[in-house]
Amino acid sequence: MGLSKWSILDAEYTDERGEKRRVFEPHEAQLRVMEDPSRMKVLPCGRRLGKSNMEAHELIPYAFLARKRANWLKSEGKRMEYWIVGPEYADSEKAFRVFYDKCSKLGMPFDRPGTYYSVQTGDMVVSLWDGAFILQAKSENRPNSLVGEALSGVILDEAAKMKQITWDQLIRPTLADFGGWAIFTSTPEGKNWFYKLYMDSIQPNNEGWNGFRIPSWKNPHVFRGKTEDADVKRLLQIMNEHPELSSFEVIRSEGLVIDKEIAQMANDLTIPMFQQEVAADFTDFVGKVFKEFDEETHTRLIRYNPAWETVAAVDYGYRNPSVWLLIQIGPWGEINVIDELYQENLAPDEFAHEILRRELLPDSCTEFFPDPASPGDTAVLENIFRRAGKRVKARPHTGGELSNRLNLIRLALKNRVTDTELSSEQWKSHPTAQDRMRPRLMISTKCVNMIYEMGQYRYPEKKNEQVEVSTKRFELPLKKDDHTPEALGRFLAGRYHSAASQHGGTTKISHAKFLRGLGKDKVGYGTEPAGIGGRHTGKRRGAWMG
Numbered sequence: 255m256g257l258s259k260w261s262i263l264d265a266e267y268t269d270e271r272g273e274k275r276r277v278f279e280p281h282e283a284q285l286r287v288m289e290d291p292s293r294m295k296v297l298p299c300g301r302r303l304g305k306s307n308m309e310a311h312e313l314i315p316y317a318f319l320a321r322k323r324a325n326w327l328k329s330e331g332k333r334m335e336y337w338i339v340g341p342e343y344a345d346s347e348k349a350f351r352v353f354y355d356k357c358s359k360l361g362m363p364f365d366r367p368g369t370y371y372s373v374q375t376g377d378m379v380v381s382l383w384d385g386a387f388i389l390q391a392k393s394e395n396r397p398n399s400l401v402g403e404a405l406s407g408v409i410l411d412e413a414a415k416m417k418q419i420t421w422d423q424l425i426r427p428t429l430a431d432f433g434g435w436a437i438f439t440s441t442p443e444g445k446n447w448f449y450k451l452y453m454d455s456i457q458p459n460n461e462g463w464n465g466f467r468i469p470s471w472k473n474p475h476v477f478r479g480k481t482e483d484a485d486v487k488r489l490l491q492i493m494n495e496h497p498e499l500s501s502f503e504v505i506r507s508e509g510l511v512i513d514k515e516i517a518q519m520a521n522d523l524t525i526p527m528f529q530q531e532v533a534a535d536f537t538d539f540v541g542k543v544f545k546e547f548d549e550e551t552h553t554r555l556i557r558y559n560p561a562w563e564t565v566a567a568v569d570y571g572y573r574n575p576s577v578w579l580l581i582q583i584g585p586w587g588e589i590n591v592i593d594e595l596y597q598e599n600l601a602p603d604e605f606a607h608e609i610l611r612r613e614l615l616p617d618s619c620t621e622f623f624p625d626p627a628s629p630g631d632t633a634v635l636e637n638i639f640r641r642a643g644k645r646v647k648a649r650p651h652t653g654g655e656l657s658n659r660l661n662l663i664r665l666a667l668k669n670r671v672t673d674t675e676l677s678s679e680q681w682k683s684h685p686t687a688q689d690r691m692r693p694r695l696m697i698s699t700k701c702v703n704m705i706y707e708m709g710q711y712r713y714p715e716k717k718n719e720q721v722e723v724s725t726k727r728f729e730l731p732l733k734k735d736d737h738t739p740e741a742l743g744r745f746l747a748g749r750y751h752s753a754a755s756q757h758g759g760t761t762k763i764s765h766a767k768f769l770r771g772l773g774k775d776k777v778g779y780g781t782e783p784a785g786i787g788g789r790h791t792g793k794r795r796g797a798w799m800g
């Protein structure tokens with residue numbers, strides 16, 4: 255801008271108490287945003303992050319720049335004009351007030367007339383250098399006031415609460431003349447236009463745009479205690495599983511590093527509200543079958559572990575893909591999906607041969623869980639496997655209500671167990687550190703189709719997406735992207751059934767109890783970890799290696 259922003263913001267002035275202060279000392283997150291040179295910046299932020307403060311101080315250097323250019327601007331009949339726009343005057347007034355106060359402290363000579371400050375009438379204008387610089391606070395509610403001027407820059411405070419049309423049709427065109435910039439700040443409001451704007455802004459090829467998503471706890475002036483991002487995630491997971499626990503109890507018992515005020519908000523707000531207002535998450539999961547599924551959390555590169563029990567899960571398809579998932583169950587009930595076959599146009603015998611050819615059936619795998627509606631296909635698989643010298647058998651009781659199987663998958667996604675792999679590493683280097691936790695269900699990054707489907711599998715959202723005419727149509731997901739979840743559900747249903755019958759058949763076990771017992775609670779094993787030793791592990795080790 256022909257004048258260094260930081261030479262102005264870093265300059266010192268003497269405040270009302272006679273102390274020397276910098277014009278603005280941004281905190282780390284503000285600094286990162288302010289140093290980014292993009293013309294358009296989209297900032298989903300948590301409440302109290304310091305949005306208004308930063309916006310106001312973004313404008314201060316332009317006020318000084320305008321003084322330098324005042325004569326030239328005048329001779330050209332131009333001025334540098336900036337707007338702060340909010341859904342209401344009360345919203346845009348916040349940053350306006352910070353700007354106004356800082357200008358006063360810096361002894362800037364407001365033009366009078368020309369400078370006004372009334373929230374009630376909406377007259378909020380700072381005029382400097384005989385009108386060479388103008389800042390106005392505006393409200394979306396008064397669209398008439400949003401017409402006309404050519405702007406050098408605009409700030410949309412609480413952008414997600416405004417209409418897209420306000421940006422597209424009223425504001426964007428005013429930036430064209432002078433190549434003006436825009437800053438959008440807001441707490442998220444579900445996946446609306448602001449979400450799309452943010453997602454677009456962070457695409458690497460979107461020239462001139464950038465985005466930063468910043469949770470509240472990055473403001474050290476309000477949230478003085480330290481807060482670890484991962485610990486907040488963990489807190490929410492546990493609170494989700496245990497609604498009876500307060501945030502403070504969880505933080506204490508897990509030794510989480512989370513600021514007191516943040517903890518208080520986690521306690522007072524509902525989890526989705528906290529995610530939106532504090533964590534600055536776009537938490538609109540309408541329609542997703544597995545809203546618990548998070549690619550970052552539930553996937554990693556997982557290798558075959560010869561000590562773990564190995565099983566497979568099946569979904570038959572012909573035109574649709576046939577699915578074979580190779581699954582390992584750890585001593586504490588960990589479920590790892592380690593590999594997949596996902597292929598269309600396979601007859602049952604071709605499917606079986608493909609599984610063998612790709613070495614997706616190690617000798618240690620003794621059972622597979624198919625759809626009970628296709629016993630013929632299952633017989634074909636068993637025959638071919640037997641002839642290949644495999645002793646794998648199909649398991650029964652894999653049917654029942656779909657919703658039941660989906661619930662088992664959700665539980666396995668949500669539930670957390672100690673991450674023995676990572677914790678043992680950590681134990682060596684930091685003896686006092688907490689155990690690391692992992693979701694009970696994890697999927698190897700090799701299973702690209704499964705990872706895709708777990709995120710895509712959806713319920714109908716609109717009328718025309720309804721595929722099935724039945725009284726249940728609103729509860730049934732679309733028959734699309736459902737092949738790997740179908741297979742996984744067969745496995746969990748079959749396991750669930752045998753666990754239930756081990757509990758006396760008539761005694762119903764809860765889903766949660768089932769998951770807790772998945773690894774170690776099998777009859778005959780007592781508290782011993784199951785899956786290693788015993789009848790489920792083949793004597794011969796398979797040639798199969800991840």
Ligand SMILES: Nc1ncnc2c1ncn2[C@@H]1O[C@H](COP(=O)(O)OP(=O)(O)OP(=O)(O)O)[C@@H](O)[C@H]1O
Nearest residue numbers: 279280281300301302303304305306307308475476
């Ligand atoms: N760089 C900073 N230095 C000192 N204090 C700051 C700084 N940034 C923000 N603050 C303080 O943090 C508090 C919140 O700031 P601000 O009002 O700008 O946040 P906000 O994100 O706009 O909040 P809201 O969600 O309420 O609109 C204020 O008390 C403000 O003075």
Ligand SMILES: [Mg+2]
Nearest residue numbers: 305306348411
């Ligand atoms: Mg604000």
